[in-house]
Amino acid sequence: MSTSAVHPAVHAEGIVKRFGPTVALDGVRLTVAPGESHALVGRNGAGKSTLVSVLTGLHKADAGTVAFGGEPAPAFGDTAAWQSKVACVYQKSMVVPELTVAENLFLNRFEAGGQGRGFISWRRLRRRAEELLAEYGVSADPTARAKDLAVEQRQFVEIARALSFGARLIILDEPTAQLDARGIDRLFDKLRELQSQGVAFLFISHHLQEVYELCTAVTVYRDARHVLTAPVAGLAKGDLVTAMTGEATSTVTAWHAAASTVRDAAPVLRTEGLALDGQFDPLDLEVRPGEVLGLAGAAASGNTALGETLAGLRKPTAGRITVRDRTVRPGSVPHALDAGIGYVPEDRHIQGLVHDRSVAENATLTVADQLGPWGTVLPSRTREFAQSMITSLDIKTQGPQQKVSGLSGGNQQKVVIARALARRPSVLVAVRPTAGVDVKSKDSLLGVVRRVADEGRAAVIISDELDDLRVCDRVLALFHGRVVATYGTGWTDRELVAAMEGVGERA
Numbered sequence: 001m002s003t004s005a006v007h008p009a010v011h012a013e014g015i016v017k018r019f020g021p022t023v024a025l026d027g028v029r030l031t032v033a034p035g036e037s038h039a040l041v042g043r044n045g046a047g048k049s050t051l052v053s054v055l056t057g058l059h060k061a062d063a064g065t066v067a068f069g070g071e072p073a074p075a076f077g078d079t080a081a082w083q084s085k086v087a088c089v090y091q092k093s094m095v096v097p098e099l100t101v102a103e104n105l106f107l108n109r110f111e112a113g114g115q116g117r118g119f120i121s122w123r124r125l126r127r128r129a130e131e132l133l134a135e136y137g138v139s140a141d142p143t144a145r146a147k148d149l150a151v152e153q154r155q156f157v158e159i160a161r162a163l164s165f166g167a168r169l170i171i172l173d174e175p176t177a178q179l180d181a182r183g184i185d186r187l188f189d190k191l192r193e194l195q196s197q198g199v200a201f202l203f204i205s206h207h208l209q210e211v212y213e214l215c216t217a218v219t220v221y222r223d224a225r226h227v228l229t230a231p232v233a234g235l236a237k238g239d240l241v242t243a244m245t246g247e248a249t250s251t252v253t254a255w256h257a258a259a260s261t262v263r264d265a266a267p268v269l270r271t272e273g274l275a276l277d278g279q280f281d282p283l284d285l286e287v288r289p290g291e292v293l294g295l296a297g298a299a300a301s302g303n304t305a306l307g308e309t310l311a312g313l314r315k316p317t318a319g320r321i322t323v324r325d326r327t328v329r330p331g332s333v334p335h336a337l338d339a340g341i342g343y344v345p346e347d348r349h350i351q352g353l354v355h356d357r358s359v360a361e362n363a364t365l366t367v368a369d370q371l372g373p374w375g376t377v378l379p380s381r382t383r384e385f386a387q388s389m390i391t392s393l394d395i396k397t398q399g400p401q402q403k404v405s406g407l408s409g410g411n412q413q414k415v416v417i418a419r420a421l422a423r424r425p426s427v428l429v430a431v432r433p434t435a436g437v438d439v440k441s442k443d444s445l446l447g448v449v450r451r452v453a454d455e456g457r458a459a460v461i462i463s464d465e466l467d468d469l470r471v472c473d474r475v476l477a478l479f480h481g482r483v484v485a486t487y488g489t490g491w492t493d494r495e496l497v498a499a500m501e502g503v504g505e506r507a
């Protein structure tokens with residue numbers, strides 16, 4: 001037997017990592033066997049990403065040991081050696097969109113083609129790429145540009161690249177975040193196939209049902225500590241959530257819209273013939289006070305483009321948006337904001353935060369004019385507002401003064417949501433608001449959205465997550481830019497998923 005067959009793909013023990021006063025990892029451990037799919041779960045800020053940084057050589061642990069296949073981890077800073085052990089496929093793909101698949105596969109390791117120093121033989125490169133893709137059963141055209149591939153194909157290319165460096169442990173950080181149901185199936189099939197060849201996966205996800213579907217073992221971290229490692233089979237979901245939260249599961253509820261919250265009042269938000277060529281067909285919408293409207297749809301449904309149009313990020317090709325009977329100037333973010341449209345973008349990193357500013361500053365960026373007389377910003381009021389958001393959205397931070405760059409991914413997302421709420425918008429438009437948010441925070445967050453409506457304002461949730469849509473009073477399912485079905489609160493998971501996939505009966 002080879003060494004790697006008897007030793008774990010990775011074994012980490014006693015890992016400590018501090019960031020200033022924050023202890024991000026407090027003596028944690030993790031073991032992943034060859035060919036195993038192992039989930040690492042925990043609430044936002046539990047320490048998952050920090051462990052990934054330690055395991056991939058991006059951060060140096062303050063204490064502890066890491067071994068791959070029984071051998072000590074490479075020296076800190078020896079990037080090539082780390083690449084031959086482990087790779088992480090992030091939510092945001094690392095491939096270069098403009099380059100071809102072949103170029104991405106051999107990025108930073110072009111070899112001279114034999115005609116002289118510095119020459120690259122493209123033909124040879126393509127052939128090598130074909131061989132490599134075939135070896136790992138990835139069907140992608142080596143000459144295609146990475147940006148033209150489906151998200152999961154880009155992930156396959158990254159995985160194939162990592163395996164070609166010799167890595168036998170692949171870390172997947174929320175890999176399904178940008179995939180629709182079919183993409184997830186294709187990804188999971190590929191992972192299972194590679195697992196049977198001995199490749200080990202560490203799977204980080206807030207989607208516990210995916211953990212049950214894909215993984216054989218799970219490790220839970222809570223507040224920087226290891227609390228549980230167990231086989232997935234036989235572990236009740238309630239017990240898993242209890243391990244993550246440290247509380248009895250009964251405290252985590254799933255939000256449901258109460259029937260008949262819609263009152264007979266003038267709409268807060270109305271669209272008339274709103275259309276964006278190539279994205280969505282003319283659409284008439286009315287969202288009334290007290291109502292949460294869901295726009296359900298997969299990646300290409302046009303629902304995200306619709307949200308971006310409502311927020312002023314895209315200019316519609318036709319139609320009108322009004323908020324409380326006031327026409328909103330199309331394609332202008334400041335006008336949308338001013339009209340009372342609060343927006344939570346899908347890509348919170350690009351559209352979201354000023355990283356070297358505090359939680360309080362970021363949460364109040366859009367309301368500076370309301371926090372003190374004559375345009376001054378009173379620090380006490382900023383802090384007070386931020387503190388109320390920290391509590392109601394359950395943001396894990398040292399306090400309002402902490403820089404957002406020091407927050408975990410999920411907690412940064414909550415700050416973006418706090419910012420959208422800060423202006424007390426008439427209508428809150430949120431794209432996949434709970435993506436990357438842990439199981440318990442998800443609940444408080446959807447509760448906050450529900451409250452916006454219950455206060456007589458309105459909300460629009462754009463998502464393909466069933467839990468997000470459960471909080472809605474009415475759900476429109478979009479497919480290829482058209483509304484194909486409308487539901488009240490009584491839909492079943494199956495019928496809504498079918499409608500989002502374009503195979504619903506109520507089209």
Ligand SMILES: Nc1ncnc2c1ncn2[C@@H]1O[C@H](COP(=O)(O)OP(=O)(O)OP(=O)(O)O)[C@@H](O)[C@H]1O
Pocket residue numbers: 019020022023024042043044045046047048049050051396405406407408409410411436438
């Ligand atoms: N660069 C940093 N500077 C200061 N603190 C940090 C830094 N990176 C992480 N932390 C802190 O370390 C702790 C663990 O964060 P980490 O990102 O590992 O959490 P996580 O489990 O990945 O959360 P999420 O599910 O939200 O992604 C958090 O309290 C976070 O605020």
